[in-house]
Amino acid sequence: MTQQPRFSVSDAAARRIAEIIAVRQDDSIPHALRVAVSAGGCNGFQYEFRLDAETAPDDITIEKNGIRVVVDPGSLDLLEGSELDYIDKLMGAHFAVKNPNAASSCGCGTSFSLAG
DSSP, X not given: OOOOOSEEEOHHHHHHHXXXXXXXXXXXXXXXXXXXXXXXXXXXXXEEEEEESOOOTTOEEEEETTEEEEEOHHHHHHHTTEEEEEEEETTEEEEEEEOTTEEEEOTTSSEEEEOO
């Protein structure tokens, strides 16, 4: 029986991460995009995205098309079943998390709240 991934990365997000890492790569250190959730934002939680050259032993690593995305276990609990996507539209381009656990989110898409 195949288990569904707890967190996935779209092709568009993987392409954009590869572009960012290619431009910012230094000293041949393999970087990954870290996706985290922290308390704050206008809805209670906020997404954080940053390049990270190090991973912790308990990080979950998602590999797709040659890139790596890492998520800490605490954040993964809030991201269960989500997908990291990259949206590129006339009004701007940004990473977005399609999170089925979010009851509401703000207009900027970087903060969310959970259902009661």
